[in-house]
Amino acid sequence: MKGLILATLISFILAFGTLWFFFMDDGGPNIESILLTERSKIIQSLKKKAEKGDAEANFELAKRYRDGDGVFKNDNTAFKHFKRSAELGHVKGQVETGYAYEHRIGIKRSYVKAASWYRVAARLGNNPDAQFYLGVIHFRGMGGVEHDFSLAQKLFNQAAKQGHAGAQFFLGAMHEDGWGVPKDRVKAYVYYSRAMQQPELSRAVDVKFDPEKMRGKLEKKMTRAELQEARRLAKAK
Numbered sequence: 001m002k003g004l005i006l007a008t009l010i011s012f013i014l015a016f017g018t019l020w021f022f023f024m025d026d027g028g029p030n031i032e033s034i035l036l037t038e039r040s041k042i043i044q045s046l047k048k049k050a051e052k053g054d055a056e057a058n059f060e061l062a063k064r065y066r067d068g069d070g071v072f073k074n075d076n077t078a079f080k081h082f083k084r085s086a087e088l089g090h091v092k093g094q095v096e097t098g099y100a101y102e103h104r105i106g107i108k109r110s111y112v113k114a115a116s117w118y119r120v121a122a123r124l125g126n127n128p129d130a131q132f133y134l135g136v137i138h139f140r141g142m143g144g145v146e147h148d149f150s151l152a153q154k155l156f157n158q159a160a161k162q163g164h165a166g167a168q169f170f171l172g173a174m175h176e177d178g179w180g181v182p183k184d185r186v187k188a189y190v191y192y193s194r195a196m197q198q199p200e201l202s203r204a205v206d207v208k209f210d211p212e213k214m215r216g217k218l219e220k221k222m223t224r225a226e227l228q229e230a231r232r233l234a235k236a237k
Contacts, residue, residue: 039070050081055088062096066105079106086117091125094118098133111143122155131159132167139170139179149180160191165198169211176218185222189215189230 043064049057062081065074079100085093098117101110115137121130135155141147153174159167172191175184192215219227 043070050084053088055085055090055093058082058085058088059090059093059096062093075100075106077106086120089124091121091127091130094121094125095127095130095133098130102133102137109143111137111145115145122158126158126162128159128162128164128167131155132164132170135159135167135170149174153180160194163198165195165211166209168192168195168198169209169214172211172214176214185218186226186230186233189218189222189227190233192218193230193234 043061046057046061046064050061058081062078062085063069064071065078065081067073079097082093082096082100086097094117098114098121099105100107100114101117102114103109115134118130118134118137121127122134132155135152137143137145138148138155139152153171156167156171156174160171168191172188172195173179174181174188175191176188177183192211195209195211196215222230
């Protein structure tokens with residue numbers, strides 16, 4: 001009986017040792033190496049699909065090169081695949097291509113080309129990021145793109161209706177200061193309030209968004225009647 005127990009114990013130790021070697025030994029295929037192998041297979045699959053003209057594969061591959069996810073980070077290669085996906089009709093790829101041109105990521109800066117790609121995504125995909133980014137370029141009249149408050153407001157309105165915090169913030173500022181629209185502190189308050197409710201603010205603008213701070217400053221300028229109306233409208237959906 002003792003011999004049987006001992007034999008069973010030895011077998012268990014040997015089996016456990018084999019598993020330990022397989023998963024943990026530096027010389028063997030541990031968990032990390034298995035995951036790396038699987039990730040490599042995914043990358044290779046994406047590359048093959050991208051070469052065949054798959055828009056989604058190009059877009060996913062671009063994100064991986066942009067983020068250094070499973071490949072060495074490379075902005076130039078990321079841009080190449082974003083642009084390819086954009087040319088194949090991928091709306092998010094069109095937005096990222098415009099963003100790359102605007103912010104000089106993997107390609108020479110061109111506000112004109114950035115606006116062109118944003119325009120495509122805004123028109124074909126009704127994409128709120130594209131509408132907002134294009135609105136900012138027209139709002140500021142950047143790099144040869146027409147300065148147009150009216151068009152910027154139209155684009156911001158389109159994005160704001162889809163819950164875009166950056167667009168709501170800009171509409172608040174436009175109504176507060178009268179940029180292309182009549183000054184309206186009540187509307188400005190409402191737009192700042194809506195922007196405050198969003199989980200994230202846009203990455204596209206090189207100023208720090210703080211709708212809460214802006215609304216706080218605005219409140220000090222408002223009459224009691226204006227503030228009551230603004231708070232009522234801000235609560236209404």
